[in-house]
Amino acid sequence: MKFVPAGVVPFVALLLLQRRPVAGRALLVSGSGCPSHGLCRSNVQEQTRRQVAVLNATAQELFSLYLKCQGEPFSSESDKLCNPAGIFFPAFRVNRTSERKEVMVAMYKLFAFLNASLGNITRDQEELNPVAKELLERLHNTTKTTRGLISNLTCLLCKNYNIFQVDVRYGDSSKGKSAFKKKQQGCQVLRKYVQVIGQAARVLLPHLSPS
Secondary structure, X not given: OOOOOOOEEXXXXXXXXXXXXXXXXXXXXXXXXXXXXXXXXXXXXXXXXXXXXXHHHHHHHHXXXXXXXXXXXXXXXXXXXXXXXXXXXXXXXXXXXXXXXXXXXXXXXXXXXXXXXXXXXXXXXXXXXXXXXXXXXXXXXXXXHHHHHHHHHHHHHHHHHOOOEEEOEOOOOOOOOOHHHHXXXXXXXXXXXXXXXXXXXXXXXXXXXXX
């Protein structure tokens, strides 16, 4: 089964895009199918499990540090200012009883979105908080882990299901917004990330358990 609605990007093109912030819907890039299975490492499933576990374990710490570095009023009014109800975030409707292929596609959409969002947040924080070295390091490390996870999900989808195109929608860019709005958009995305990553880990990890 191939997913080919409007706004589709072949996996290889998405991997090339991961090194810069992305916003808006993905652009259509021509592609002829899955690359060779040489993309996959022998321990791809175990590596994927570890990456999801790391992201789940560090999400709350990243969000808390982000709030601390933004100062007031974010530190004291995070429930109000960081409420993610008004932002786009990929729907995550799969559960532990969903088909494995459906789970993998949902995970790819989630982490492709997150990777682009982290790029926007990191760019904004380098501008707004250039001396917040610990925060910037954590953002870079989270982005690095997310890129590795996307690469492994790409491999698993191609190898196991011959899926090489997925419709990925990204959030709004923060370019041109005020400093306050940039900070707010970042905390909204990270708050939602904290809420979703735990669910994602619970759903995905059983599907990656050794046979």
